Amino acid sequence: MDSIWIEGGKRLEGKIPISGAKNAVLTLIPCALLTEEKLTLSNLPRLADVDSFSHLMNELGVGTAFAGKKGGRTNRAITLDASHIDSTVAPYELVRKMRASILVLGPMLARMGESTVSLPGGCAIGDRPIELHLRALEAMGAEIELAEGYVKAIAPGGKLPGGEYTFPVVSVGATENAVMAATLCTGTTHLLNAAREPEIVDLCNCLVAMGAKIDGIGTSHLSITGVEALHGADYAVMPDRIEAGSYACAAGITGGSIELVGARASDMLATTNALAAAGLLTEFTDEGIKVSATGKLRPLAISTAPYPGFATDMQAQFMAMMTLADGDSYMEETIFENRYMHVPELRRMGAEIETRGRSAIVRGVEGLTGAKVMATDLRASMSLVLAGLAAKGETEVLRVYHLDRGYERLEEKLAGVGATIERRSGG
Ligand code: EPZ
Numbered sequence: 001m002d003s004i005w006i007e008g009g010k011r012l013e014g015k016i017p018i019s020g021a022k023n024a025v026l027t028l029i030p031c032a033l034l035t036e037e038k039l040t041l042s043n044l045p046r047l048a049d050v051d052s053f054s055h056l057m058n059e060l061g062v063g064t065a066f067a068g069k070k071g072g073r074t075n076r077a078i079t080l081d082a083s084h085i086d087s088t089v090a091p092y093e094l095v096r097k098m099r100a101s102i103l104v105l106g107p108m109l110a111r112m113g114e115s116t117v118s119l120p121g122g123c124a125i126g127d128r129p130i131e132l133h134l135r136a137l138e139a140m141g142a143e144i145e146l147a148e149g150y151v152k153a154i155a156p157g158g159k160l161p162g163g164e165y166t167f168p169v170v171s172v173g174a175t176e177n178a179v180m181a182a183t184l185c186t187g188t189t190h191l192l193n194a195a196r197e198p199e200i201v202d203l204c205n206c207l208v209a210m211g212a213k214i215d216g217i218g219t220s221h222l223s224i225t226g227v228e229a230l231h232g233a234d235y236a237v238m239p240d241r242i243e244a245g246s247y248a249c250a251a252g253i254t255g256g257s258i259e260l261v262g263a264r265a266s267d268m269l270a271t272t273n274a275l276a277a278a279g280l281l282t283e284f285t286d287e288g289i290k291v292s293a294t295g296k297l298r299p300l301a302i303s304t305a306p307y308p309g310f311a312t313d314m315q316a317q318f319m320a321m322m323t324l325a326d327g328d329s330y331m332e333e334t335i336f337e338n339r340y341m342h343v344p345e346l347r348r349m350g351a352e353i354e355t356r357g358r359s360a361i362v363r364g365v366e367g368l369t370g371a372k373v374m375a376t377d378l379r380a381s382m383s384l385v386l387a388g389l390a391a392k393g394e395t396e397v398l399r400v401y402h403l404d405r406g407y408e409r410l411e412e413k414l415a416g417v418g419a420t421i422e423r424r425s426g427g
Helices: 021-035 048-059 100-111 131-139 172-182 198-209 240-253 269-277 310-321 343-346 378-390 408-414
Strands: 003-007 015-017 037-046 061-068 076-081 114-118 143-147 150-154 164-168 188-192 214-215 221-225 233-236 257-261 283-285 287-294 302-303 328-332 354-358 359-363 370-373 394-399 420-424
Touching: 003 378, 015 408, 021 037, 021 048, 021 076, 021 100, 021 172, 021 198, 021 240, 021 328, 048 061, 048 076, 048 100, 061 283, 100 131, 100 150, 100 172, 114 394, 131 143, 131 150, 131 164, 131 172, 164 302, 172 198, 172 221, 198 214, 198 233, 233 343, 240 257, 240 269, 240 287, 240 378, 269 283, 269 310, 310 328, 310 343, 310 359, 343 354, 343 370, 343 378, 370 378, 378 394, 378 408, 408 420
Parallel strands: 015 257, 037 233, 164 188, 302 328, 370 394
Antiparallel strands: 003 394, 003 420, 037 076, 061 076, 114 150, 143 150, 188 221, 214 221, 257 287, 283 287, 328 359, 354 359
């Protein structure tokens, strides 16, 4: 297994190009199932999860063609062709590798009248249930069966009528599944307390480009009027606000200055507000956002929340940065029940962190020391990379496949702003 090796202590300075958003593209790809025409997604990030989703689509009979040099710097694109669906079953072998596979449930049901997906199961950060996805589809007229580790959704008569559903808690994935399914209902669907993340807006904008009728985009009340069919489209994936926020933390933790080229400020105001509260200068340039350290980091009190609150996907990265703040920081992880897997590894690098349930106290220390570390999820792995960039000495982050799921060309982008970093092939 590959690892990332870092010699820390370098002040990072320069520009980092921000790629297309992982959490947008993973809901845009299944949109192709909603039409027999071609859907082309540009500004496509080169990520392991995108490749995994492409394999799943092939399993269903969807043609996929990539454009642009793989591994090159050019903007890559994928064209998806779901004119012939061979199977409506998303198998365990593929779903277990990427839980976002559950996002084929709604669009496949809407287009084919039935859809069967292996239950995704949990992951390191929590048990990640999907009952909200199922309740929303039932509210739209679907019949749901659970058997042998699979969920099967059926539209009696082949088409869903639509309906009204109020989410008891905000769920990004359940909102995405429901919106995609609602576009082809015979009637109108109202989704209340829907997620408002920028990735949901990106999904709605893509669906509208495909001919869907959606009102309330960007609000927690989405009204979708079903249409007979959707057509193809060419759509550019939004920039990744979490990747941008992660590299902003790289500037903060190394006392540097990084311009996040292509970042969209309006997507990440909670992040830029937290960066400013920590004492970082954030400048909105015509290329993106420039984040610069201005001295010792100030401690923060952060509680994660659904958008427009502070993103749970930014918690681990900010915690790494706060290990060097001038005082004690307080963090509360309100979204997932086990999202402090980075804490034991950060402690091994000299951080002083206490956790109790979903709360954490991060006591600022003078410095960190490099170590061989290992994480169990994507954002925890990134927090260890950030700590390694600031630590004295060498850090090796194992199980780099976690990082490859969500960060395109990580070592290349960080080396480009002065980091001493390389990928090492494991034994
Ligand atoms: C999406 O996951 C993202 N993944 C996550 O990013 C992100 O952390 C999360 O939204 C919250 O913003 C993708 O978009 C591919 P949820 P999702 O449904 O949709 C509970 C990353 O690092 N819940 O909004 O799975 C759930 O357990 C990843 O990029 C139910 O109880 O998140 C959680 O506590 C990690 N029942 C909360 O809701 C359900 O049916 C929010 O989950 C669904 C969710």
